[in-house]
Amino acid sequence: MAERRYWLFKSEPTAYSFADLMAETDRTAEWDGVRNYQVRNFMRDDMKVGDGILFYHSSSNPLAVVGVARIVGESYPDATAFDPAEKHYDPKSKPENPAWLMVDIQGEREFDRPVTLQEIKENPKLETMLLVKRGMRLSIQPVTQEEWDEVISLGTGG
């Protein structure tokens, strides 16, 4: 049994919020539109069903982790890359050789309170988080067990 991994997913709430995820049928959504190879490789190589997700709101007020989700479907071709009508259409990606992948995620619980970027920066236990590393802009980032535990503890008042 492989070790459970943890991730941080960024989303701009004006585009897709945690509330939007929780409002989906079965609270489940396809995480499509990823067009970064490093993130694609995380999806392809490392994400397993059951992995934990910190759901982070970027370009919003507050900037914060607002809830928890999990991986419920492992990587498969992102069909939005094949469709010229889609915003993230990529003619280099073909159905017979897909360049881009997506996973399915399911919302689990909203935090009792948001864990803000500010307090993540100020918390010595969280200074290792890639989120607060200068120049780190990946839309999906790996999170360690220790970081996960601390953020969960802050967000759930435990």
Place this chain on the structure above:
DNA sequence: GCCAACGTTGGC
């Protein structure tokens, strides 16, 4: 609105 930190593109 600014700008640093990238990733991508395309000429050479």
Place this chain on the structure above:
DNA sequence: GCCAACGTTGGC
């Protein structure tokens, strides 16, 4: 293969 130009991300 190099690198300048350009576009995007995302906090401030």
